[in-house]
Amino acid sequence: MTDTAGNATTTSGDEPVTMMEYFMQLEYSDVVSAPVMRFRDALMDARLIAQQCPKCKLVYVPPKGYCPIDTVELDERNEIQLADRGVVTNYTVVTPVQYYGQKETEPFVRASILLDPPGGMLILQDVLDIPVAEVRAGMRVEAVWAPKGERDVDEIGNRSGSALEGSLRGFRPTGEPDMPAEAFSDKVW
Amino acid sequence: MAALKDVAIIGYAQARNERQAQATEVQFLFPVINEALEMSKIPRREIGFTCAGSCDYLSGQTFAFVMNLEAVGAWPPISESHVEMDGAWALYEAWVRLQHEDIDTALVFGSGKSSPGNPAEIYPLQMDPYTLTPLGFDPVSSAAIQARALLDAGKVTERQMAEIAARSRRDAMKNPYAQVTGEFDVDELLAQPYVTAPLRKHDLPPISDGACAVVLATGDKAREVCERPAWIRGIDHRIEAHQPGMRDLTTSRSTRLAGEAAGVGSAPIEVAELSATFTHQEPILREALGLGDQVAINPSGGALSANPVMAVGLARIAEAAKQIVEGGRRRTLGHATSGMCLQQNLVCVLEGEQ
Ligand SMILES: [Zn+2]
Numbered sequence: 001m002t003d004t005a006g007n008a009t010t011t012s013g014d015e016p017v018t019m020m021e022y023f024m025q026l027e028y029s030d031v032v033s034a035p036v037m038r039f040r041d042a043l044m045d046a047r048l049i050a051q052q053c054p055k056c057k058l059v060y061v062p063p064k065g066y067c068p069i070d071t072v073e074l075d076e077r078n079e080i081q082l083a084d085r086g087v088v089t090n091y092t093v094v095t096p097v098q099y100y101g102q103k104e105t106e107p108f109v110r111a112s113i114l115l116d117p118p119g120g121m122l123i124l125q126d127v128l129d130i131p132v133a134e135v136r137a138g139m140r141v142e143a144v145w146a147p148k149g150e151r152d153v154d155e156i157g158n159r160s161g162s163a164l165e166g167s168l169r170g171f172r173p174t175g176e177p178d179m180p181a182e183a184f185s186d187k188v189w
Numbered sequence: 190m191a192a193l194k195d196v197a198i199i200g201y202a203q204a205r206n207e208r209q210a211q212a213t214e215v216q217f218l219f220p221v222i223n224e225a226l227e228m229s230k231i232p233r234r235e236i237g238f239t240c241a242g243s244c245d246y247l248s249g250q251t252f253a254f255v256m257n258l259e260a261v262g263a264w265p266p267i268s269e270s271h272v273e274m275d276g277a278w279a280l281y282e283a284w285v286r287l288q289h290e291d292i293d294t295a296l297v298f299g300s301g302k303s304s305p306g307n308p309a310e311i312y313p314l315q316m317d318p319y320t321l322t323p324l325g326f327d328p329v330s331s332a333a334i335q336a337r338a339l340l341d342a343g344k345v346t347e348r349q350m351a352e353i354a355a356r357s358r359r360d361a362m363k364n365p366y367a368q369v370t371g372e373f374d375v376d377e378l379l380a381q382p383y384v385t386a387p388l389r390k391h392d393l394p395p396i397s398d399g400a401c402a403v404v405l406a407t408g409d410k411a412r413e414v415c416e417r418p419a420w421i422r423g424i425d426h427r428i429e430a431h432q433p434g435m436r437d438l439t440t441s442r443s444t445r446l447a448g449e450a451a452g453v454g455s456a457p458i459e460v461a462e463l464s465a466t467f468t469h470q471e472p473i474l475r476e477a478l479g480l481g482d483q484v485a486i487n488p489s490g491g492a493l494s495a496n497p498v499m500a501v502g503l504a505r506i507a508e509a510a511k512q513i514v515e516g517g518r519r520r521t522l523g524h525a526t527s528g529m530c531l532q533q534n535l536v537c538v539l540e541g542e543q
Contacts, residue, residue, distance in 0.1 A: 022323045024314075028249035028305040031211050065216045068259035071233065073219055158213050159250060 033158050035063035038079070040153040043167040046145040048082040050120045051075075061120040062161070083116035084143035085174065088127065089184045091135055109135045113171055114187050121187060122162045126170030137188075138178040141171035196287045197411035197418030198514070198539065200229030200404035201507035206368040206495035209304040210398035214248055218260035218300050221400045226296065229404035230414040233262050236404075237292025239269040240283045242276035242299040243499045246311050257300060268292075275299055275464075276401055276503030277525030277535050283405055284424055293410040300400035301499035308396065308498075316529065317432060328466075329393060331529040333385040335438040336469040340387055342439045344476075347387060350468035351378040354391035354493055361490025366504075368495040369395050391493075394466040399497025401504040417517070419510035419539040423451030426525075426535035433530050444477035444524070444534040451536040453478050453522060458538075460485045460512045460521040462505035466492040470531060474524060478536070488512070502526065506537050513541040 032040070035051065039062045042049040050059045051074040053067035061082060066073050091111035096104040109127045114120075127135050128144055145151070145168060152166035202224035204210075204217045226233055239261055245253045254271050263269065270286075272278045276299015283295035309327040316326050339345050355375050361367035373391070381389045411418040427443035427450075429436050436442075448454070461484050465471040471486065480486070487493075489508040492501050502525020509523035520540050527533040 020323070022318075024310075024322075026246075026249060026306060026310055030248075030305050031209060033211055033213050033216060065212070066219050066259065068262070069264050071219070071223070071260070071262035 030157055030159070032156075033065060035065045035074075036156065036158055038076070039063055040156050043153050043156065043164060044151050046084075046148070046151070046167070048084055048115070048120070048143075048168075049079050050082050051078045052080050052118065054078060059118060059120040061115075061122065062156075080118055082118065082120045084145075086113045086115035086141060086171075087179045087184055088112070088135065088137055088139045088141055088171075089114045089121075089188045090137055091127070093132055093135075107132050111135065111171070112188070113141060114184050122164070124162050126165070127172070128170045129172040136178065138181060138184075140174045140176040140179065142174050144169045144172050194288050195408045195411070195420060196284050196405055197407075197415065197420045198403055198507070198510035199406050199411050199415040199418050200225045200227075200231070201510055202228065202402050203366045203500075203504055203507060204398075204400040204497070205366050206395075206397040206399040206497050208368065208396060208398070210302065214243070214253060214300050214302045214398075214400070215256050215260050217398070218257055218298065218400045218402075221300075222260050222296070222298060222402045225298075225402035225404050229294075229406070231294050231404060231406065236294050236296045237268065238283055238286045238295040239267055240272065240279040240286070240295065240297050241269070242272045242274050242279040242503065243301060244273055246306070246314070247498060248302045248305050257298075261296065261298075274499075275525050275527055276403075276500050277506055277523070277537070278426065278502075278527070280403060280405070280503060280506060280537070281424060281426060281535060284421060287405060287407050293407045295405045296402065297405065297503065298400065298402040299497075299500035299503040301497050302398045303396050303498050304398050312529075321432075326529070328529065329385050329388065331433060332393075332467040332469070333388045334433070335530045336387050336392070336467065338438045339469050339473065344439055345469050345472050348375065348379060349472070350392055351375045351389070353465075353468040353471050354378060357487060357490050357493040360488050361494030364489045364494065366399070366495060367490045368397055370490065370494060388467065392468040394492050394496035395494075397495045397497040397501075399495060399500050399504075401497070401500040401507050403503060403507050403510070415514070417514050417541055419513040419521075419541060421537060422540045423453070423538040424536070425450035426533065428533045431528070431532065433532070436530070436532075438530050439473065441473050441477040441531045441534060444474055444531065444536065447534050447536040448478040451538045453536060453538055456520055458484050458520055458522050459518045460488060460509060460516075461524065462487055462489060462491065462508045462522070463524045464492050464502045464505050464526045466496055466501070466526070468493065473531065478522070478524070502535065506539075509537070509539050513539055517541070519543070
């Protein structure tokens with residue numbers, strides 16, 4: 001048994017219980033797969049690429065090398081260029097709790113963005129240049145790219161998904177009229 | 190346990206093992222599963238049950254085993270299961286599942302990407318957290334203790350261990366999936382320094398990224414699609430104490446019991462594919478299974494030529510099946526192991542029809 005400071009205590013009448021601390025960590029280094037390498041290269045060029053399944057036409061961004069629905073492998077031949085503008089289909093306002101390491105202090109938005117045709121969905125995107133209270137589903141937005149020379153894709157690997165902040169800072173309103181919910185309600189994520 | 194309902198291996202495939210695959214685990218599983226299904230001639234949608242073996246600790250990704258299902262085609266939803274074990278144990282679960290009368294086919298796979306992590310750091314975590322994990326009780330250290338016990342007991346010599354390595358690497362030259370291959374001179378191998386005495390580099394398995402898939406079918410279904418199915422005539426697995434200090438490391442009681450229950454001794458075995466991931470484990474397994482000099486051991490090159498953890502045992506069963514399906518052999522054996530120093534063992538006896 002231990003007291004609140006983690007020091008060993010004894011149980012009555014028995015031998016003292018000896019405590020030891022054992023710290024461990026595991027380090028992994030992942031190799032970036034070929035489709036994600038090409039995705040990174042495109043981001044450095046302020047472009048979004050994806051793979052589109054020839055069967056079901058679903059768009060995978062970042063490209064993953066296969067379509068799990070049709071179990072077909074995808075490669076460069078299935079790669080397409082995406083639009084860097086679209087519509088907010090859904091969003092969450094996050095009120096940051098000040099846990100250790102938290103850098104945000106004010107409420108912020110994370111939004112799902114359905115890109116214009118040929119499509120593709122980016123999740124957890126920052127919405128810039130608009131008060132949090134004014135963000136809404138249906139709002140038209142465009143990408144805000146980091147300036148050339150400041151773009152950084154070091155954090156982008158096989159597991160980083162839609163987290164693109166180093167190169168794609170977020171999305172800002174275009175000022176176009178909102179889109180009706182029916183236009184994207186089958187793609188809400 | 191003797192087989193109740195006739196179940197056969199009718200399709201199999203493996204990934205080419207690599208020290209470090211650029212492809213993700215799902216990406217290299219994709220062609221393996223496709224190839225095994227193609228060989229089986231069973232349409233993907235007709236597979237009754239799917240079972241996978243993998244370990245998230247290897248690649249360091251939570252729920253990696255769920256992502257692996259993307260290579261199976263799990264939409265619309267399928268009936269599937271997963272074991273945190275070598276794919277050989279997934280095969281065992283699928284074999285049990287096929288004993289029910291309602292389905293007649295199953296897909297089994299095992300996969301592992303060992304390259305992202307450090308096995309010497311990861312493996313001690315499966316040991317006793319008080320007495321062994323803090324010591325860094327890793328596979329090479331524990332195997333070295335076992336090899337030392339075996340050498341001291343006079344059951345093997347360092348030369349015999351080197352001969353096993355040389356034979357495995359030579360045989361592996363014919364195996365397109367193998368990773369460590371070639372002609373090696375035993376004297377030159379013995380001139381190499383110890384990695385962890387008494388083990389030299391050739392006594393150790395390589396670190397491999399790889400996968401294996403197998404398709405099973407019952408009775409008439411297997412005969413319908415496969416000219417010469419590899420029938421599972423016996424399959425059994427046994428477990429010994431987790432704490433290596435409580436076992437005689439020079440023998441493998443669990444392998445012996447599993448072999449007896451699987452009926453190894455009831456007729457001659459022509460080929461045995463053994464998961465001896467260290468050279469000295471081969472004689473232990475041979476003794477436990479009663480395999481004499483007439484039995485061809487690991488013609489694929491075995492686990493010493495490629496060790497895709499979580500798939501290597503299933504690959505042994507697939508290689509044993511290949512000896513029947515393609516090689517025309519009558520009776521073969523596949524063996525899988527798990528844990529330190531052969532703690533858990535599975536034996537699968539396969540037969541072809543006359
Ligand atoms: Zn598709």
